[in-house]
Amino acid sequence: IWQAGGHPYKTDGTAVKIDFTDEGTQKYTATWQKLLDEKLLAPVSSWSDAWYKGLADGSIATLSIGAWMPA
Structure with missing residues (x-):
């Protein structure tokens, strides 16, 4: 995710926010979904x-x- 520029985790004190909608995370998930769809991953x-x-x-x-x- 980080290599694609994603930053899905944010902290505020002891609170952690998870958000998979940023551009880099979406790029990462789209790539992996394509690999799964094409049966290139087990x-x-x-x-x-x-x-x-x-x-x-x-x-x-x-x-x-x-x-x-x-x-």
Whole structure:
């Protein structure tokens, strides 16, 4: 979301506001929705049986995750 210029979270003291309508967040969601619609993503949970099966049969080739994952 941040790479697309989105800023869906705002804080005010201890209150958090979530708003997915800003331009960058909409750009992000439109991109991911297109990938889902074209069946270019496998909507399965990481490290699930379905995920491991997809890795084994070649239907899943990668994992999109933040840079903190390898830590």
